[in-house]
Amino acid sequence: MPGIHPDHLVRTVLLLSAVVFAASLSISIFTVTRRLLQDRASSALDRAHYKIRSILTALLEDRIDYASALNLLREFMQDGDGRAVEHALFQRQAPPKAVPLLQNLAEDLGLIRACHSRLEDPGSEGTRGLRHCRQILFGRIRLFAFLARARNADRLGRVFHQPSWTVLVKALKDSNSEVQAAALRALVRIREPKSFPFLIELIRASVCRAASPSDRELTAALARFPSGLAYQLLPLLRDSGPRLRLLAGNVLCGMARVESRKHSGFTPDQFGPEVVTSLLTQLPEDKNPDVRAVAADLLGYFRHEERASDTLVRLLEDSEWYVRLHAARALGKHPVGKWALAVSACLTDSRWQVREAAARALASYGNAGMLYLIDVLLTTNDGYAREQILEQLELSGMLGEMISSYAEPGNAIETRVLDAVENMDRRGTALLRALRQVEATEDEGARVS
Amino acid sequence: MSPLVPEAQHLLHAFSIITLIYFFAGNGAYTLLIFASFPSAVLHNRRLEYQGLEELRDSGELPPITVIIPAFNEEDSIIETVNSVRGADYPDLHIVVVDDGSQDSTLDRLMWEFELSWSGLIYRAVIPTRRVTGIFSSPAVPNLQVVRKEHGGKADSLNTGINACRTPYFCTLDADSLIEPDALLRLMRPIVRSRDNVVVSGGTIRIRNGCKTLQARVHEARLPSSWIERLQVVEYLRSFLFGRAGWHLLGGTMIVSGAMAIFHRQRVVDAGGFSAATVGEDVELVVRLHRCAHQRKEKVVTAFSFDPVCWTQCPASLSMLARQRRRWQLGLYQTVWLNLGMLFNPSYGVLGLCSFPFHLAVEGLGAAVELCGYLIVPLAFALHLMVPAFYIPLVVFSLFYASFLSVSAILLEELTYRRYPRQRDLYLLLAGAMIDNFGFRQLNVYYRVQGLFRFLMGSDQWEKVSHTAGRSEAAQT
Numbered sequence: 001m002p003g004i005h006p007d008h009l010v011r012t013v014l015l016l017s018a019v020v021f022a023a024s025l026s027i028s029i030f031t032v033t034r035r036l037l038q039d040r041a042s043s044a045l046d047r048a049h050y051k052i053r054s055i056l057t058a059l060l061e062d063r064i065d066y067a068s069a070l071n072l073l074r075e076f077m078q079d080g081d082g083r084a085v086e087h088a089l090f091q092r093q094a095p096p097k098a099v100p101l102l103q104n105l106a107e108d109l110g111l112i113r114a115c116h117s118r119l120e121d122p123g124s125e126g127t128r129g130l131r132h133c134r135q136i137l138f139g140r141i142r143l144f145a146f147l148a149r150a151r152n153a154d155r156l157g158r159v160f161h162q163p164s165w166t167v168l169v170k171a172l173k174d175s176n177s178e179v180q181a182a183a184l185r186a187l188v189r190i191r192e193p194k195s196f197p198f199l200i201e202l203i204r205a206s207v208c209r210a211a212s213p214s215d216r217e218l219t220a221a222l223a224r225f226p227s228g229l230a231y232q233l234l235p236l237l238r239d240s241g242p243r244l245r246l247l248a249g250n251v252l253c254g255m256a257r258v259e260s261r262k263h264s265g266f267t268p269d270q271f272g273p274e275v276v277t278s279l280l281t282q283l284p285e286d287k288n289p290d291v292r293a294v295a296a297d298l299l300g301y302f303r304h305e306e307r308a309s310d311t312l313v314r315l316l317e318d319s320e321w322y323v324r325l326h327a328a329r330a331l332g333k334h335p336v337g338k339w340a341l342a343v344s345a346c347l348t349d350s351r352w353q354v355r356e357a358a359a360r361a362l363a364s365y366g367n368a369g370m371l372y373l374i375d376v377l378l379t380t381n382d383g384y385a386r387e388q389i390l391e392q393l394e395l396s397g398m399l400g401e402m403i404s405s406y407a408e409p410g411n412a413i414e415t416r417v418l419d420a421v422e423n424m425d426r427r428g429t430a431l432l433r434a435l436r437q438v439e440a441t442e443d444e445g446a447r448v449s
Numbered sequence: 450m451s452p453l454v455p456e457a458q459h460l461l462h463a464f465s466i467i468t469l470i471y472f473f474a475g476n477g478a479y480t481l482l483i484f485a486s487f488p489s490a491v492l493h494n495r496r497l498e499y500q501g502l503e504e505l506r507d508s509g510e511l512p513p514i515t516v517i518i519p520a521f522n523e524e525d526s527i528i529e530t531v532n533s534v535r536g537a538d539y540p541d542l543h544i545v546v547v548d549d550g551s552q553d554s555t556l557d558r559l560m561w562e563f564e565l566s567w568s569g570l571i572y573r574a575v576i577p578t579r580r581v582t583g584i585f586s587s588p589a590v591p592n593l594q595v596v597r598k599e600h601g602g603k604a605d606s607l608n609t610g611i612n613a614c615r616t617p618y619f620c621t622l623d624a625d626s627l628i629e630p631d632a633l634l635r636l637m638r639p640i641v642r643s644r645d646n647v648v649v650s651g652g653t654i655r656i657r658n659g660c661k662t663l664q665a666r667v668h669e670a671r672l673p674s675s676w677i678e679r680l681q682v683v684e685y686l687r688s689f690l691f692g693r694a695g696w697h698l699l700g701g702t703m704i705v706s707g708a709m710a711i712f713h714r715q716r717v718v719d720a721g722g723f724s725a726a727t728v729g730e731d732v733e734l735v736v737r738l739h740r741c742a743h744q745r746k747e748k749v750v751t752a753f754s755f756d757p758v759c760w761t762q763c764p765a766s767l768s769m770l771a772r773q774r775r776r777w778q779l780g781l782y783q784t785v786w787l788n789l790g791m792l793f794n795p796s797y798g799v800l801g802l803c804s805f806p807f808h809l810a811v812e813g814l815g816a817a818v819e820l821c822g823y824l825i826v827p828l829a830f831a832l833h834l835m836v837p838a839f840y841i842p843l844v845v846f847s848l849f850y851a852s853f854l855s856v857s858a859i860l861l862e863e864l865t866y867r868r869y870p871r872q873r874d875l876y877l878l879l880a881g882a883m884i885d886n887f888g889f890r891q892l893n894v895y896y897r898v899q900g901l902f903r904f905l906m907g908s909d910q911w912e913k914v915s916h917t918a919g920r921s922e923a924a925q926t
Contacts, residue, residue: 013842020849024856028879031860035875038867092503147495154499178496181642185501214644220508257509352573356615387571394569397588434567 048084052076056088060098070108077109086111090155103159112159115152116167119179146176153179157186165192172202172213180213188224196222196229200236207243219247223254230255230271237278242288249283249294256301268301284311289320296323300330309334313342321351328354332361336368344372347385355384359392370398374417386424393417394431403432461829464821465840471818472847475811479854482695487861489698490690493755494865506540506634510641513541514633514711515619517610519603521549521913523624526762528562531593532665533627539634544593546624547610550600556585564589572596576608576722584613602911604723604730607707611722614714621731623708625762627657627667632757636711639752648713648742648749649735651705652757653689655868656682658765667760672874676881677770680889681763683881687858690755690865697753701804705751707731709759716741716749727787728911729780736788739800755865764914771896772912778816778900779908785809786904816897823891848886855882 052073059069076085089106106112153171156164168190171183187195199222206215213221222233236248252271260266268276280302283295296315302308312334315327328346331339346358362369370393377389393399399421402414421428505511516534520527527546534544548556559565565585572581579601586594596613598606607621618640620633632652640647659673672679696702707730717723720741723730735751742749764770785792785808792809794801826840859878862868869875903910 010842013846017842017846017849020846020853024849024853024883027853027856027860028883031856031863031879032875035863035867035872039872144492147492150496150499154501178499182499182501185499185504188504216510217642220510223509254509352571387569390569391571395591428569430567431569 045084045087048076048081049088052081052084052088056098056101059101066104070105073105073109085109086155090158092158094158099160103161106159106161112156112161112164115155116164118152119149119156119167119171146174146179149174149176149179150182153182153186157182157189160190162190162192165190165195169195169198172198177213181217184213184217184221188221191225193226193229196225196232200232203236203247204244207241207247215243215247219250220254222251224258225255227255227259227266227268227270228272230275234274234278237275237283242286242291245283245286245291246288246294249291249298252279253294253297256298260301266301267303268298280305280307280311284315289318289323292318292320292323293326296326296330298330299327300333303334309337309339313339316342316346321349321354324349324354325351325357328357328361332357332364336365340365340369340372344376347373347376347388348380348382352384352388355388359388363392363396370396374413378416378420383425386420390421390424390428390431399431457832461825464825468818468822469843471810471815472843475815476847476850478807478811479691482691483854483857485696485698486691486694489694490755490861490865493694497756500638502631502634502638505638505641506538511540511634511637512618512641513543513616514539514637515543515545515610515614515616516622516633517607517614517619518544518546518622518624519549519606519610520546520551520555520624521600521603521606522551522553522555522915524551524553524555524558526625527555528558529662529665530622530624530626531559531563534622535590535593536630536665537628537633538630539637541616542592542633543614543616545610545613546593546595547606547613548595548597549602549606550579550598556595556597559595560585563587563593563595565593565595568594570594570613572613574612575718576612578605578609578612581609602725604725604727607730608722611714611717617714618711619714619717620709620711621707622759623761626654626708627662627665627760628709629758629760630666632709632759633711635754635757636709639754640711640713643750643752645750646742646748647752648716648738649705649710650752650754651693651702651710652753652759653693653755654685654706654708654759654761655689656685656763657760658763660760669870670868670874671871672869672877673763673765675765677767677889678763678765679877679881680885681770683855683858683878683885685763686862686878687855690858690861691854693753694755696804699799699803701799701807702751702753703736703800703804703808704732705735705753707734708761709757712738724787726909727780727783728776728909729784732780733784733787736784736791736805739797740788740791743797758868767892769914770892771899773914774893774896775900775903776912776914778813778897779903781808781813782901782904783909785813813901816894817901819894820898823894848890851886851890852883855885858882 055064055069055072058064059066073085076082089102089109089111091102094102103112149171153168156168165187168183168187172180172187174180174183184199187199199218202213203215203218203222206213206218230252233248233251236244239245239248252268252275255271256266256268259270268279271279279295279298284292284299286292286295292315296312299308299312299315309331312327312331316324316331318324318327324346328343331343340362343358343361346354347362349355349358359373362372365372373389373392377386377393380386390399393402402418418432422432516537518527518530518534523530531544531546534542546559548559565587568584568586570584570586572584574581579599581596581598583597584594585597594613596609598609601609610621611619618637620636622628636650636652639650655670656673656678657667658678659671660667661669661671672682693702693704696704710731712734716738717734720734720737722734724733724737727733738749739751764773785805788805791797791801791805793806797805822844826844830840856879859875859882862878863875869878
């Protein structure tokens, strides 16, 4: 290489080799030392955790009074075990009956206040030692400051601290999207009704510009609020923009899903009369097919409302296949009625997703629905419809039952169905053969036993 | 230096320049990846504190997913793998096992264990595959379906699984792997939470050999007993904690391990499914998905997360290692060849300008350059064509630097996940990191060059790796 003496080059490379080797050794030593220190720190933390949990358990079981528990925890904090106390009080899966107690303790120990101030100023954490140094590094460098803010927002949610909702709403405008997301999740846990309008405003903003949190996150968050707040979504449902109408519909759908999971007797009447009217009349007629699909989903929850069923029957003939799909699924949630005929007509739909949804909906009606399936099986020439019905008969276990009662006197329908399946195609024949084999094996087993 | 062969000297000079360029480019890129992956991994680890997995699980936002397990002669591991998926914490989960015409008792075991019987479930052949000879299901395990087909290879089996899948997303899983209970939830998180159009989401693959397993779960992570397996643990750590993390941060993720990855079904169907023309079907599909999206003028993202973990078996013998490495290398060349238009193509961004050239030059051709170095340099010394005084230190530096990278990977593991709790294992890992460049690396280079030769010869043979020697120790329940 011109201009460089080979000896210098060799010496440089050797020196670099030595440096790299020394670096590898140093990293190895650091790794081992860190492991040893971490193991020791973890043991100490475990011991502290154990003691703190015993205090909390004693308090929950009324074995000690609140003031004594508070003093004991204060002593822990003064002894440098603040981290263990925070871990215990802000635990993720606290039993519901412990939550108010944890909240009070966190408040009285000043941890809630600390969370607020850290959320607003991450540099204000007052701890000692190595952890303090790390916090200086991760907390004060602006690049990593969001970590502390997000963690503290999350903690406020973990203890369901209702009065913190204002701080969390403020955090939704944080410059970092992760802090916003953490604050949003905390608000969802707290479910303070006063924060609902703020979230609705954010959803408007997120549609106008690609703001953070995203409309998807906001929709999911709003859906976790009580259904009694749904009336506040009316302006969105009536908005001229289809996106906002769709998002409002999604929120209502999410609310209905959450509520019906909690108690089976849920009806959308809980949304309020104006929302119900909007759902039954305006949304299913929307120009936007996505909105109509969401409307169909929502109408599924009006189980005993004939108007809803009639609207869904109309949506079964929508020009968009996914609207028909959602309508068929929704009708599957209704009790069997005159609409079953309309659902069975979907068994010959051009889209397999709609055929599948229709078959499932009919199966969900029980024996009455199965009769519709069988009727189509025996009358249609549509091969796709027949294979869909065959699948549903098999999944419901009906085909197996039919085989066991095949050719018994008075079982004309079973005989006709199995004959139809046998003549259908190779798959039908093979399926029957397999099912008969299973039947025979079970009979054999029953005889032996 | 010998004055007899000036042409040889010119050639050597040219080669030394190529070696130097390769050395600086390769190590420079790896150094860049270290710098990228350290903050990326550490930040990711800290984010786990407030990620809200429980909220995500209960939110109702998660789309249903089908786990596709292609299996060919996997009688030893298939039941454990299916049970590991059945135990996954995911709200709406379906499993499709595709028996690729196994000659052993894979299907019998599945039928016996899950009380399966012949079923008339509909199979829609959206992607052409070999003939399906039967579908099996059971009312006892309604979310499990086994599809039996004629032997056609892994890509064909995966395509069969896609045809049988009716959910918007599917997850590929190797039949000898165990997923952690929350792995699917964690894999799905970037898809649900990200504002980008994430079509593929991959996680970390770790080596299961030597680990204690209990009820289809890795109960305690331990290092395997043989050095050949331990060195692969170091290699996997380097690959996932550095390579993939670094590329993810830079936005150039090209490799997602098909051992466990979630794909958007319709995107994959539109792209034509997994290609049977390559033995690296997972990598090729990821690259093709980007190419197809680019043709449609859309932007799609490949996500990589550290925390979803899949434990898989690694080869326990040199012959199996050779098969695996040849196949990986062949798959890489085939992928590059099939998607050559992306090379240095600025419209593909980081993927076309950095990641694709890096994988071709460093991961692909680097092995050939390195092997030439190992052969030519001693030859040149022997023929007095080269001054050893410079090249020997350079080789020493290169090997030390590679060790430095491996040790850094162990440090990164220690700073973040600490999956190996025993101190003895940490010492062994560090020792492995220090020595894996002295022997194991050269062996790998040799196998990789074999892969290059196979590519040049037009081979597309899938070399099956069996793990009979590398079974994990199952703890007694």
